[in-house]
Amino acid sequence: MSSSDAAPTANARTRRALRDWIVDVCCISLAALFSLTTSESMATDPSVSDEALFADLMAGTLACLALWLRRRRPVGLALVLLAVGTVAFYVSGPLLVALFTVAVHRPLRTVAWVGGAALAQIFVAPAVRPDPDLDYTGNVLLGALLVSGAIGWGMFVRSRRQLLESLRDRAARAEAEAALRAERTQRLTRERIAREMHDVLAHRLSLLSVHAGALEYRADASPQEVAEAAGVIRSSAHQALQDLREVIGVLRAPDAAPGATAADGAPDRPQPTLADLPRLVEESRRAGMRVTLSDDAGVAGAGAAAVPGATGRTAYRIVQEGLTNARKHAPDAEVAVTASGAPGEGLTVEVRNPVRAPVRTRSPARTPGAPPENEDRPGAIPGSGQGLAGLAERAALTGGRLECGPSDAGDFRLHAWLPWPA
Structure with a gap:
């Protein structure tokens, strides 16, 4: 045995x-x-x-x-x-x-x-x-019948027991696999929530940090400047709450994938698209950043409607994360945002900024509420360090690719290519 x-x-x-x-x-x-x-x-x-x-x-x-x-x-x-x-x-x-x-x-x-x-x-x-x-032949035939019956019945019982044991093992394995699938689904859901929360809230909260730091630093600000900065903070906080509600609404949908829109089967909720890119750039400018947007092909303007919903939203999140990182690590640097592409060729977005921002003199024309540019800021904006990894995963989910790191020109380059079917 x-x-x-x-x-x-x-x-x-x-x-x-x-x-x-x-x-x-x-x-x-x-x-x-x-x-x-x-x-x-x-x-x-x-x-x-x-x-x-x-x-x-x-x-x-x-x-x-x-x-x-x-x-x-x-x-x-x-x-x-x-x-x-x-x-x-x-x-x-x-x-x-x-x-x-x-x-x-x-x-x-x-x-x-x-x-x-x-x-x-x-x-x-x-x-x-x-x-x-009985004669000899009858004895032999009867003995053969009895022995073959006992052995055959025993082999049948053995095969039945083995079948039942196999079914029990299969049921146990199926239960274990179901538990693993449930655990994997839970882990993916947590990662999805973390990615969506980071993408949506990091940009808004960094704007809040910049304006609140300006109010804390500038004790001699005029009542008008304080009121304008407080208005920007209130507006950013309201928008952050609205974005949070939208993210929670998407995450509660069982079949809504990250980056999906109503056309892709997700709930019909307002989600950022490539057409919102100019507004994103303008918000960064109001926070005191120097941002230029190059859109020669018009994909971020009137041509944004032709970009697939998931692709456009992914591009928006990539630029949003790039501006947030530039605001954290190079607050005085000039950031260049480029968007280009065409159906069949793909959509390309790029965010560039110098690795080390130059020290500039005090500028008389400064956005109300922004801190002085030739002095240190009250405090650095913390980061989780997972934003770029999340962007790479998001780009891969749409079938694209993302590259980031210092370029030959000495600046930091965030470059992404996303598919755009003809």
């Missing part, structure tokens, strides 16, 4: 000890009843002495009691009973039970060897102890 067969059997005995006892008692009772019924002719045969009959009966009794060992030593028990059954009539019942047990608990190769031994015993036993009621 292999280790794989032994473990389930041992576990089954541990779990179902009462059932095993009941089965063993039933098997011993049936074996004894079968031996007594089929050996009646021997008991009434006058040619059989009382001593031989008693010895045969005792051999059958011991064989029935030995069936308690059939689960531990089925092969050894079957071989011993085959040898004893060659000369004893009353061993026929326990022998069939032992052959059945071998077929249930042992692999096919072992069953074949034991079956071969049983076949040899079928031809030898009628010659050693002929049955008074």
Whole structure:
């Protein structure tokens, strides 16, 4: 018996000890009843002495009691009973039970060897102890029928148990795989929420930080400048809350993918598109940044309607993250935003800014609420460090690609290409 067969059997005995006892008692009772019924002719045969009959009966009794060992030593028990059954009539019942047990608990190769031994015993036993009621041929045919029936039934029970065990294993694996899928879905949902929250709120909150820092730094600001800066803060906070509501609405939709629009099957909610790029640039300018937008092909203007919704929104998020990073890491740098492309060629967006911003003198023309440009800012805007990784993932989801890093010209370059079907 292999280790794989032994473990389930041992576990089954541990779990179902009462059932095993009941089965063993039933098997011993049936074996004894079968031996007594089929050996009646021997008991009434006058040619059989009382001593031989008693010895045969005792051999059958011991064989029935030995069936308690059939689960531990089925092969050894079957071989011993085959040898004893060659000369004893009353061993026929326990022998069939032992052959059945071998077929249930042992692999096919072992069953074949034991079956071969049983076949040899079928031809030898009628010659050693002929049955008074049957001739040799009848004895052989009856023995072959009984042995093949016991072994065949045992192999059927074994195959059924293996099938049930396979189904249980398959159900357990399916349950484990379902748990893994649920865990993976939960993880992807969390990542999706984090990505959407970062894309939507990082830009707005960085604007709030810039204007609030200006108010904290400029204690001598006029009431008009303070009012204008407070108005910008209020407007940015209101817009951040509105964006947050839109993100939550999209995330609550079960089939809405990041970057999807109403045309793609997502809820019909206002989502930023490439047409909102000029407004995004203007918001950054009002925060004190120097931003230029190059849109020679007009894809961010009147031609934005031709850009697919998911592609346009992804491009908007890329530029938004690029401006946010420039505001965090190079607040006094001049940022260049470029958008170009055509159907069939793809959409290209790029954000460039110097790695180190030059120190500039105080400018008399400064946006109200913006901090002085020749002095240090009150505090740096913190970052999570995951924005660019999220952008690369977002671009890959739409079938595009994203590159970022220092360029040969000495500035930081954020470049993305997105598919635009013809």
